[in-house]
Amino acid sequence: MTMLQGFQIALHALRLNPLRSFLTMLGIVIGVASIVTVFAIGSGAQLRLQEQIRSIGANVLMITPGAVYQGGVRLKDGSKLTMTESDVQAILEQIPEIQAAAGSIAGTAQVIHEGKNWNTTINGTTSGHFLVRDWQLAAGRSFSATEESGAGKVVILGSTVARELFASGDDPIGAQIRIMKVPLEVVGVLDRKGPAQDDVAFVPLTTAKLRFLGSASNINRDSVAYIIAKVAADGQMAGARAEIENLLRQRHRIPAGQEDDFKVQDPAAAMEAQQGAIRTVALLLVAIASVSLLVGGISIMNVMIVSVTERTREIGIRRALGGRMRDIRLQFLCEALVLCLLGGAIGVAGGVTLSMTVARMAGWITSIDGQAIGLSLVFSIATGLIFGFYPAHKASKLSPIEALKTE
Amino acid sequence: MTASPLISLQSVSRTYRTEGVAVAAVRNVSFDIAQGEIVAVMGPSGSGKSTLMNMIGLLDLPSEGAVYLQGADVADLSEDRRSALRARSIGFVFQSYNLLARHDAIENVALPLVYCGISRKERLARAEASLQAVGMLHRARHFPRQLSGGEQQRVAIARALIASPLIVLADEPTGALDSRTGAEILALFAALNRTGQTVVMITHDPGIATQCRRTIHLHDGELVSDETVTQLLPRRSATS
Ligand SMILES: Nc1ncnc2c1ncn2[C@@H]1O[C@H](COP(=O)(O)OP(=O)(O)O)[C@@H](O)[C@H]1O
Ligand SMILES: [Mg+2]
Numbered sequence: 001m002t003m004l005q006g007f008q009i010a011l012h013a014l015r016l017n018p019l020r021s022f023l024t025m026l027g028i029v030i031g032v033a034s035i036v037t038v039f040a041i042g043s044g045a046q047l048r049l050q051e052q053i054r055s056i057g058a059n060v061l062m063i064t065p066g067a068v069y070q071g072g073v074r075l076k077d078g079s080k081l082t083m084t085e086s087d088v089q090a091i092l093e094q095i096p097e098i099q100a101a102a103g104s105i106a107g108t109a110q111v112i113h114e115g116k117n118w119n120t121t122i123n124g125t126t127s128g129h130f131l132v133r134d135w136q137l138a139a140g141r142s143f144s145a146t147e148e149s150g151a152g153k154v155v156i157l158g159s160t161v162a163r164e165l166f167a168s169g170d171d172p173i174g175a176q177i178r179i180m181k182v183p184l185e186v187v188g189v190l191d192r193k194g195p196a197q198d199d200v201a202f203v204p205l206t207t208a209k210l211r212f213l214g215s216a217s218n219i220n221r222d223s224v225a226y227i228i229a230k231v232a233a234d235g236q237m238a239g240a241r242a243e244i245e246n247l248l249r250q251r252h253r254i255p256a257g258q259e260d261d262f263k264v265q266d267p268a269a270a271m272e273a274q275q276g277a278i279r280t281v282a283l284l285l286v287a288i289a290s291v292s293l294l295v296g297g298i299s300i301m302n303v304m305i306v307s308v309t310e311r312t313r314e315i316g317i318r319r320a321l322g323g324r325m326r327d328i329r330l331q332f333l334c335e336a337l338v339l340c341l342l343g344g345a346i347g348v349a350g351g352v353t354l355s356m357t358v359a360r361m362a363g364w365i366t367s368i369d370g371q372a373i374g375l376s377l378v379f380s381i382a383t384g385l386i387f388g389f390y391p392a393h394k395a396s397k398l399s400p401i402e403a404l405k406t407e
Numbered sequence: 408m409t410a411s412p413l414i415s416l417q418s419v420s421r422t423y424r425t426e427g428v429a430v431a432a433v434r435n436v437s438f439d440i441a442q443g444e445i446v447a448v449m450g451p452s453g454s455g456k457s458t459l460m461n462m463i464g465l466l467d468l469p470s471e472g473a474v475y476l477q478g479a480d481v482a483d484l485s486e487d488r489r490s491a492l493r494a495r496s497i498g499f500v501f502q503s504y505n506l507l508a509r510h511d512a513i514e515n516v517a518l519p520l521v522y523c524g525i526s527r528k529e530r531l532a533r534a535e536a537s538l539q540a541v542g543m544l545h546r547a548r549h550f551p552r553q554l555s556g557g558e559q560q561r562v563a564i565a566r567a568l569i570a571s572p573l574i575v576l577a578d579e580p581t582g583a584l585d586s587r588t589g590a591e592i593l594a595l596f597a598a599l600n601r602t603g604q605t606v607v608m609i610t611h612d613p614g615i616a617t618q619c620r621r622t623i624h625l626h627d628g629e630l631v632s633d634e635t636v637t638q639l640l641p642r643r644s645a646t647s
Binding site: 001002005012013016313314316317318319320321322323324325326327400401404 | 461464466467486487490491492493494495499501505507509510518519521522523524566570
């Protein structure tokens with residue numbers, strides 16, 4: 001008997017009892033669907049992080065507000081803007097490894113252009129921001145010195161905002177848009193950097209303070225929410241970081257032993273660490289899903305043992321008519337394999353559907369990975385072989401004479 | 408007898424051991440079966456007829472003595488080889504038909520050829536021919552439960568014949584049938600034998616046994632007589 005005949009007999013037998021066959025493979029279906037989904041969501045999260053790491057730009061340090069004490073009480077990190085534009089200037093001038101630096105304040109607002117409007121992040125910064133992040137303009141120009149110092153009514157759009165506000169034929173450059181009733185001229189549109197990055201509109205820092213965010217009580221004229229700085233070379237990251245910390249402690253007059261009122265971070269490194277954490281969680285989830293696969297395998301073994309008992313007479317007949325022990329073994333092994341493979345295929349389809357649904361509903365990025373699908377199918381086959389072997393072996397060992405005597 | 412023996416049993420015994428008790432189902436039986444013979448094996452229930460048949464059919468091996476198939480001691484063959492011989496050289500017919508309930512007649516008939524490595528197309532073509540030979544071709548796509556006992560037994564005979572076996576072994580083939588249908592099945596075996604098919608048939612119906620030229624009688628596992636009649640008795644009408 002050939003493998004193909006084995007599969008034909010198996011399919012015939014399984015078709016006769018479709019509900020039972022389906023219930024038998026349910027464990028495998030659930031296990032494989034879980035594995036595929038976990039892989040899809042996990043690698044989607046990885047992709048998103050990688051994109052973020054890329055979008056920050058290479059060798060970027062980020063300085064954010066840290067602990068603040070008021071009357072001996074430690075306030076939440078970032079509850080007060082502790083950095084200033086002069087800090088930016090000092091970092092740029094006094095630390096040789098720093099190539100570019102920019103301070104930013106940010107908030108969200110409605111952006112309006114001729115009836116179209118879009119809610120987005122408004123980032124007030126200087127043209128140094130684009131240098132730090134290696135972010136090129138797709139069209140137009142950056143802020144001029146006079147616009148930066150004189151709160152010019154100009155705006156540079158991220159590509160998402162440009163797409164949402166302007167029809168594809170329209171040139172945004174030179175157009176007037178409004179943010180919080182203030183008319184601004186679009187002077188530039190940025191290159192695409194990734195879906196999470198492109199949904200933004202940049203205005204000069206002075207414009208943001210004076211016209212949009214200045215009323216917020218925790219903003220004084222000189223302060224910025226965060227600073228980004230570009231270090232010339234990869235090897236200088238640690239040194240530059242230490243120098244920034246020293247400089248800012250001096251400038252902020254922080255006595256030795258007291259906590260800094262700022263934090264210097266390496267976002268790319270932090271995200272890489274996060275990536276490792278995602279990998280760990282995904283592996284854990286896959287391990288849990290594998291338990292379901294194991295349970296599925298046991299359920300298949302259970303049903304196969306029952307099936308062998310029920311079909312003892314059939315086995316006797318097949319043996320009497322010339323079936324060898326290995327033919328009987330192959331027949332039942334094929335049945336287990338078909339159950340697992342079919343379960344695996346349904347599971348893959350289910351997993352793909354589930355992860356696409358998750359992607360749509362939760363807005364997560366998921367990535368369907370051929371490797372994960374292949375791996376799940378290999379798992380299914382292995383499950384079929386492992387848990388199908390014992391019942392198949394049992395069937396092949398039956399004495400044909402005894403088997404023919406059973407009712 | 409001029410034909411060389413197809414089957415030869417030499418001092419064959421078969422003893423079952425269950426829970427320390429030894430039951431001698433067949434004791435020291437010797438006889439030959441020549442190509443083209445039709446042999447009836449008779450004896451009361453429990454006299455060892457089926458045990459003997461299982462050994463001739465390579466399903467079982469003797470505890471003592473030897474069974475030779477075309478001169479080869481079957482105990483020397485591997486389990487796989489004996490299986491292959493069952494597929495190609497032995498045709499079994501059982502009292503309870505033993506058709507696979509979930510396969511139709513033609514698939515049942517073709518089943519032994521699955522174990523001969525024959526393609527599906529040829530299997531079905533030969534199964535058709537075999538069904539034709541027993542007059543069941545018109546029921547090829549019927550399932551066993553849709554057929555009467557006599558029809559099922561005809562399908563089973565078609566299955567036994569499909570690989571052109573050296574010998575057809577029938578264990579009480581009419582035991583589950585009414586006498587009229589039984590007589591038809593018996594006539595079928597007689598017709599097969601006239602075409603040269605070797606047949607061994609277990610029966611405890613003396614009326615059936617008299618249709619065979621040769622009758623072997625067993626009692627308590629021992630061979631009590633082995634008679635060949637030169638003149639067939641005139642066929643008696645079936646008793647109802
Ligand atoms: N597997 C077995 N284990 C023990 N005893 C058996 C077994 N098979 C048959 N026997 C015994 O062997 C004897 C012959 O049985 P069998 O060949 O089936 O007789 P028959 O077919 O003539 O009715 C009986 O006494 C039966 O109980
Ligand atoms: Mg019997």
